Amino acid sequence: MKLDTSGLESTSPFFGSGDELCPELSAAPSFSLPLSTDDTKATLKHAKGTTTLAFIFKEGVMVAADSRASMGGYISSQSVKKIIEINPYMLGTMAGGAADCQFWHRNLGIKCRLHELANKRRISVTGASKLLANILYSYRGMGLSVGTMIAGWDETGPGLYYVDSEGGRLKGTRFSVGSGSPYAYGVLDSGYKFDMSIEEAAELARRAIYHATFRDAASGGVASVYYVGPNGWKKLSGDDVGELHYHYYPVTPSTVEQEMAEVAGA
Amino acid sequence: MARYDRAITVFSPDGHLFQVEYALEAVRKGNAAVGVRGTDTIVLGVEKKSTVKLQDSRSVRKIVSLDNHIALACAGLKADARVLINRARIECQSHRLTVEDPVTVEYITRYIAGLQQKYTQSGGVRPFGLSTLIVGFDPYTGVPSLYQTDPSGTFSAWKANATGRNSNSMREFLEKNYKETSGQETIKLAIRALLEVVESGGKNIEVAVMTREKGLKQLDEAEIDAMVAEIEAEKAAAEAAKKGPPKET
Numbered sequence: 201m202k203l204d205t206s207g208l209e210s211t212s213p214f215f216g217s218g219d220e221l222c223p224e225l226s227a228a229p230s231f232s233l234p235l236s237t238d239d240t241k242a243t244l245k246h247a248k249g250t251t252t253l254a255f256i257f258k259e260g261v262m263v264a265a266d267s268r269a270s271m272g273g274y275i276s277s278q279s280v281k282k283i284i285e286i287n288p289y290m291l292g293t294m295a296g297g298a299a300d301c302q303f304w305h306r307n308l309g310i311k312c313r314l315h316e317l318a319n320k321r322r323i324s325v326t327g328a329s330k331l332l333a334n335i336l337y338s339y340r341g342m343g344l345s346v347g348t349m350i351a352g353w354d355e356t357g358p359g360l361y362y363v364d365s366e367g368g369r370l371k372g373t374r375f376s377v378g379s380g381s382p383y384a385y386g387v388l389d390s391g392y393k394f395d396m397s398i399e400e401a402a403e404l405a406r407r408a409i410y411h412a413t414f415r416d417a418a419s420g421g422v423a424s425v426y427y428v429g430p431n432g433w434k435k436l437s438g439d440d441v442g443e444l445h446y447h448y449y450p451v452t453p454s455t456v457e458q459e460m461a462e463v464a465g466a
Numbered sequence: 467m468a469r470y471d472r473a474i475t476v477f478s479p480d481g482h483l484f485q486v487e488y489a490l491e492a493v494r495k496g497n498a499a500v501g502v503r504g505t506d507t508i509v510l511g512v513e514k515k516s517t518v519k520l521q522d523s524r525s526v527r528k529i530v531s532l533d534n535h536i537a538l539a540c541a542g543l544k545a546d547a548r549v550l551i552n553r554a555r556i557e558c559q560s561h562r563l564t565v566e567d568p569v570t571v572e573y574i575t576r577y578i579a580g581l582q583q584k585y586t587q588s589g590g591v592r593p594f595g596l597s598t599l600i601v602g603f604d605p606y607t608g609v610p611s612l613y614q615t616d617p618s619g620t621f622s623a624w625k626a627n628a629t630g631r632n633s634n635s636m637r638e639f640l641e642k643n644y645k646e647t648s649g650q651e652t653i654k655l656a657i658r659a660l661l662e663v664v665e666s667g668g669k670n671i672e673v674a675v676m677t678r679e680k681g682l683k684q685l686d687e688a689e690i691d692a693m694v695a696e697i698e699a700e701k702a703a704a705e706a707a708k709k710g711p712p713k714e715t
Contacts, residue, residue: 315565318573318576319570319572320572323565324565324566324567326565326566327564327565327567330564330565330566334564355606
């Protein structure tokens with residue numbers, strides 16, 4: 201299987217990328233790349249424990265995610281940045297292996313910048329997502345775990361693509377990825393209207409993430425909401441989901457509690 | 467591959483790459499080619515050596531399309547051209563596949579020029595012996611462009627240019643007579659430039675016109691003859707106007 205090693209070129213120049221007169225790929229790396237078996241997958245256990253979502257609406261694209269990283273039942277971090285800034289007008293979301301997502305998104309950012317420099321115009325969201333999808337496809341079966349959405353604004357308007365490590369790539373207007381996605385879809389799909397203002401869309405995204413973190417053990421931490429418009433992306437909010445809970449379901453003091461409070465005051 | 471790394475193209479003591487310069491000589495011996503950019507039309511014209519009687523002239527098309535919106539004409543070694551054109555066509559499709567967008571004229575020119583340059587800096591190969599004229603419309607902005615590449619691998623954009631045999635005379639003519647034109651006027655300008663160095667007649671020139679809407683259209687002999695006749699008539703009228711008035715008074 202021909203590997204797209206363009207992602208590794210800058211880090212490994214000795215892989216014979218010199219005299220290329222024929223349009224073939226450079227020589228294979230000196231080690232044999234392992235093919236992922238079911239055993240490997242089970243050991244790594246990247247259960248894509250997360251909730252991320254993105255949708256296109258009248259004003260642009262709204263992207264939101266939680267911030268919990270879990271290793272089985274252990275919460276390894278509550279403050280992971282799952283929305284990756286590829287460049288000032290494109291965002292990527294992280295679901296699956298954190299290292300895989302971070303590395304390949306960063307690599308995609310490099311490729312997008314090189315495209316801009318070479319062609320004197322920004323790369324389209326279509327093009328960027330295709331570049332990532334082609335790389336992930338060439339590593340298919342080798343254990344990468346990436347479930348990402350590429351959201352951006354280009355010459356043709358807002359763009360949203362879902363790309364995963366199986367090599368799939370889908371264009372769409374509403375996506376949610378991760379273990380908490382069913383819950384997020386429930387809230388997102390029932391509340392979605394194309395004609396929303398930015399505030400309404402942000403509130404919808406925030407609520408969808410919150411509800412997913414409420415029910416899904418592998419999602420939690422902080423609900424971040426980003427907006428991508430004609431001038432690029434902007435972070436709108438980052439709210440702790442614990443606090444969001446009391447915002448949506450405030451504790452109303454019952455009569456018994458009120459009496460006790462008065463007694464304590466007296 | 468490793469054994470053939472004795473370079474053929476090496477620097478001379480005074481900084482010349484002789485193989486590249488010899489390649490340019492080969493271009494200068496090739497058939498004349500001209501390209502003119504108008505506001506909505508781009509024209510490529512190539513000299514056709516008088517058709518050998520038994521040859522099927524349709525098999526020697528000198529102006530080819532690289533994609534729906536890009537065309538190329540060249541001067542020099544035709545066999546080298548075939549190889550370069552095939553690689554360029556593959557690149558056009560590969561670009562469509564990887565970024566889901568058609569190439570821009572500048573991109574494919576840069577690719578072809580890059581290829582030509584690679585062969586001046588590799589072991590065991592000689593440079594391509596051809597200069598190309600690449601025309602097309604930008605797939606988004608619709609802006610027409612004309613580019614030229616040469617065996618050294620340099621490229622630049624032009625309003626009008628000529629390459630091949632007697633290219634200097636054609637270029638001089640274009641410099642004197644170029645102005646922003648569109649439609650038929652652009653075609654006439656290109657044909658007039660070619661007629662400076664080629665025997666008059668539809669069977670000695672091949673002309674192709676590219677428009678944003680219709681893509682590349684090769685003019686057939688009858689159409690070329692008609693334009694040539696128009697040009698001759700205009701020339702005669704201009705001559706008569708110059709000589710006419712003094713006699714009338």
